[in-house]
Amino acid sequence: MVQELVSWIAVTVLGLEPGSRFEQSLNFFITDGMTILVLLALMTFLMSLLRFYLPIEKLRNFLAKYNWWGADYLLAALFGAITPFCSCSSIPLFIGFLGAGIPLGVTFAFLITSPLINEVAVALMIGLFGWKITAIYVVAGLLMGIAGGYIISRLKMERFVAGFIQGKGQDGTAAEPARKISKAVVQLVAKEAWGIMKQVTPYVLAGVLIGAIIHGYVPRGLLEKYVGNDNVLAVPIAVALGVPSYASAHSVIPIIQPLVEKGVPLGTALAFMMATVGLSLPEALMLKKVIRWPLLLTFFGVVSVGISIIGYTVNAVW
Amino acid sequence: MKIKILGMGCPNCLQLEKNAREALQVLGIEAVIEKVTQVQEIIKYNVLQMPALVVDEQVCLSGRIADVEELTDLLKNKK
Numbered sequence: 001m002v003q004e005l006v007s008w009i010a011v012t013v014l015g016l017e018p019g020s021r022f023e024q025s026l027n028f029f030i031t032d033g034m035t036i037l038v039l040l041a042l043m044t045f046l047m048s049l050l051r052f053y054l055p056i057e058k059l060r061n062f063l064a065k066y067n068w069w070g071a072d073y074l075l076a077a078l079f080g081a082i083t084p085f086c087s088c089s090s091i092p093l094f095i096g097f098l099g100a101g102i103p104l105g106v107t108f109a110f111l112i113t114s115p116l117i118n119e120v121a122v123a124l125m126i127g128l129f130g131w132k133i134t135a136i137y138v139v140a141g142l143l144m145g146i147a148g149g150y151i152i153s154r155l156k157m158e159r160f161v162a163g164f165i166q167g168k169g170q171d172g173t174a175a176e177p178a179r180k181i182s183k184a185v186v187q188l189v190a191k192e193a194w195g196i197m198k199q200v201t202p203y204v205l206a207g208v209l210i211g212a213i214i215h216g217y218v219p220r221g222l223l224e225k226y227v228g229n230d231n232v233l234a235v236p237i238a239v240a241l242g243v244p245s246y247a248s249a250h251s252v253i254p255i256i257q258p259l260v261e262k263g264v265p266l267g268t269a270l271a272f273m274m275a276t277v278g279l280s281l282p283e284a285l286m287l288k289k290v291i292r293w294p295l296l297l298t299f300f301g302v303v304s305v306g307i308s309i310i311g312y313t314v315n316a317v318w
Numbered sequence: 319m320k321i322k323i324l325g326m327g328c329p330n331c332l333q334l335e336k337n338a339r340e341a342l343q344v345l346g347i348e349a350v351i352e353k354v355t356q357v358q359e360i361i362k363y364n365v366l367q368m369p370a371l372v373v374d375e376q377v378c379l380s381g382r383i384a385d386v387e388e389l390t391d392l393l394k395n396k397k
Binding site: 056057086087088089091092095096099192195286290 | 324325326327328330331357360361364365366367368369381382383385
């Protein structure tokens with residue numbers, strides 16, 4: 001509906017030729033850009049509100065206390081999904097969790113989903129791909145966290161964690177008394193959400209701009225030749241390219257969607273996206289300070305394989 | 319007043335330091351800002367997310383950037 005309105009304005013007011021590449025690009029940029037920004041504002045606010053009542057110290061204390069016969073992997077994955085991630089937080093988080101007594105595998109479940117699933121990624125995906133694919137992405141990310149964490153725990157690699165962490169027995173930061181909803185809280189959260197929006201919006205718009213250009217100007221089927229389903233190795237190649245890359249969801253997702261339109265298989269595109277967003281060289285360098293090569297390689301290896309499996313599966317069934 | 323910014327060099331950490339220096343200027347306080355980047359030192363403060371702001375050995379803020387306004391309020395009350 002918005003798209004038609006924008007089209008009408010482009011053609012009637014600006015005199016652009018309907019269906020022309022420029023008009024298509026502009027339409028994409030404005031329609032999708034607007035949808036995304038609205039979704040982003042909404043999700044950022046809701047998630048900031050959620051995190052106000054569930055600060056990470058509480059999540060850590062909860063994970064340390066209850067292990068729910070293995071459902072703690074699911075919990076850790078869910079907690080990771082709602083927690084924003086910055087590569088430089090991976091170390092203190094890792095240490096803090098282990099120090100509180102949270103098992104290695106459960107900690108990794110958190111570390112896997114945290115960069116993969118966040119409100120920016122979800123808002124962008126809903127805006128560009130729709131609910132169904134977003135749901136697939138979120139479920140795939142959670143499964144990745146649970147499976148990855150579980151596998152790492154079974155491999156019993158605790159000995160590869162740096163010595164200075166083990167048995168540190170950190171005191172948990174005391175949990176604060178329960179916070180109540182109040183107008184002041186909503187205002188505070190709104191302010192924080194606004195701050196996040198201000199920071200993220202330029203990057204999102206840049207991504208949508210590139211996506212708009214791809215949408216308008218890249219001929220359909222061009223990419224299919226190289227990364228279409230004929231190429232059996234497309235998924236692992238996509239993952240191999242994505243893993244070392246350091247880019248956040250808001251840069252990658254707006255570019256991925258038009259590529260899918262132009263013929264890149266959905267599974268391959270999702271695999272690339274998850275590999276780019278979920279793992280990165282900076283994160284590896286950070287973790288290297290606190291875990292040794294065997295564990296680091298296992299972590300990256302397990303996640304890469306998992307993402308590849310997700311890629312192949314989506315390609316096969318979508 | 320001794321201020322420490324815990325962070326390992328990512329853009330958020332640098333921004334927090336920048337905002338903190340500006341806040342000090344606004345308040346006209348002379349204080350030392352120390353950047354703590356070594357892992358062993360950082361974990362002593364029990365924070366889970368970076369960047370973090372420590373004032374006189376007390377953790378005031380962690381896991382996000384605070385703007386100059388919030389920092390001036392915070393530091394004003396610490397005097």
